[in-house]
Amino acid sequence: MHYIWKHGPSTVHDVHTALNAATTGKQLAYTTILTVMRNLARRKFLSQAADGRAHRFTPLIDEKTYKLGMVRQLRKDLFAGDIGIMLSFMALDDEIEEAKRAKLRDLAG
Template identity: 35%
Template sequence: MRGLGDLEAAVMDRLWAWEQPATVREVLDDLRRDRDLAYTTVMTVLDNLHRKGWLTRELDGRAYRYRPVASRQEYSAELMRQALDSSGDNTSTLLHFVGEMTTDEVDAVRRALRSLQRRARRESQQP
């Protein structure tokens, strides 16, 4: 997976924010507040995102309604995973990243790690 292009990111931002399927026309109308785009441009971007596996689509009359496959957070986590994997030294990179975190973010990571440890202990105790 690679990062999204500028227009792809703008389209995904709208779909993530709306949290409901949208047509090309709906996305286009919203994007036109910021930039001048053709219907076919937005249709191509949505089709490309669908082909790449980022969107599902469902026929609604004569138009498709598009919906993200993953949440914004899942997408961001995958980008972070790729960055970590391409760093050459996962541990050192992760330690540098953690060093840049806020206190609230560090606390959230601690809670998540404790939760994962509890779950792993429960699973190891099951027959």
């Protein structure tokens, strides 16, 4: 999704090439990328249209809307909808600089 949000409508080949160029580890199989992109299309995150022999995938949801939905779901599923508890847990993350963690604690109440 990040690649398609950044670059717009893309083929599986485009995404496969970019992801494998960005990794030094195990290369991802073309069929793995194809399966993921088809699943995203099935779930209505992407549209899929024929473009010659290839298929071009286009985002149906923008990044901000997607992330907001994920954060809402996280808050509901893990924190019973309580934003204060969620912020308290975020403030425990020692990968966040202390000044920002203090702000989170203040916001959590």
